[in-house]
């Protein structure tokens with residue numbers, strides 16, 4: 001059943017959703033609409049285009065909106081200053097939810113730098129820092145192997161994108177979240193072997209985790225043309241996974257929604273047809 005937005009920005013709000021064709025964005029759009037909130041859903045391929053690389057697209061999407069869900073590209077080369085420039089242009093926005101990542105918590109520049117422009121006086125900002133998405137692990141790799149230099153028994157507590165979206169919708173439509181940063185994880189840490197075992201059962205083909213020497217991984221990725229910047233960011237993330245940073249549990253979902261996050265073991269039933277990627281790990 002649809003329910004109305006909270007008293008804070010009341011029913012008059014129009015929420016701009018960036019990355020509206022993406023994994024969290026499309027669920028945020030649906031969640032807001034279900035609550036009767038007006039939504040402006042944009043991305044490069046949306047009918048109303050928005051491109052972080054083209055400031056000419058920023059004005060038309062920003063006019064008349066009072067709140068926004070901000071998604072930035074995963075590209076580590078993304079220039080964080082654009083977030084500030086966009087907010088300067090979108091001066092009617094009073095409430096912002098930024099999708100960041102757990103890596104900002106240990107000072108990793110690509111995500112931490114995107115948070116800085118959002119923390120501005122006069123703005124009702126909230127930052128979401130999820131770990132790895134459960135959807136990254138949903139289908140076993142076709143090769144039957146996930147080869148990464150993460151150590152012998154890496155673990156992570158991935159979060160369902162549906163929980164991130166639920167949190168974003170609640171924060172956008174109710175008061176009490178201004179100036180808060182929520183770290184988000186799933187309900188339990190699983191080893192990569194366990195994640196692949198669950199994905200294998202569901203996907204009908206076996207897959208195993210292989211602890212690949214970092215030099216071999218670097219050689220493979222370099223041969224594929226992955227940029228040095230992307231390699232360095234991945235290595236930084238791998239190091240954090242090896243230290244167990246992504247296996248820690250965080251209570252952001254409970255703080256905002258008052259319930260437990262969804263479990264990876266139940267994911268298949270919930271997200272048939274979700275985007276499938278096993279290549280990435282976390283941010």
Ligand SMILES: NC(=O)c1ccc[n+]([C@@H]2O[C@H](COP(=O)([O-])OP(=O)(O)OC[C@H]3O[C@@H](n4cnc5c(N)ncnc54)[C@H](OP(=O)(O)O)[C@@H]3O)[C@@H](O)[C@H]2O)c1
Nearest residue numbers: 019020021022023043044045051052072074101132133283
């Ligand atoms: N994957 C993870 O495990 C993870 C974990 C923590 C944080 N994150 C962060 O979550 C964010 C979303 O990542 P994702 O990989 O899951 O992406 P996604 O939300 O599935 O897709 C990205 C969205 O952004 C849009 N987009 C891409 N480039 C754009 C550009 N230059 N200008 C405007 N819109 C653009 C895409 O639509 P169009 O192509 O139509 O523009 C799409 O709607 C990233 O900042 C990532 O670092 C990811």
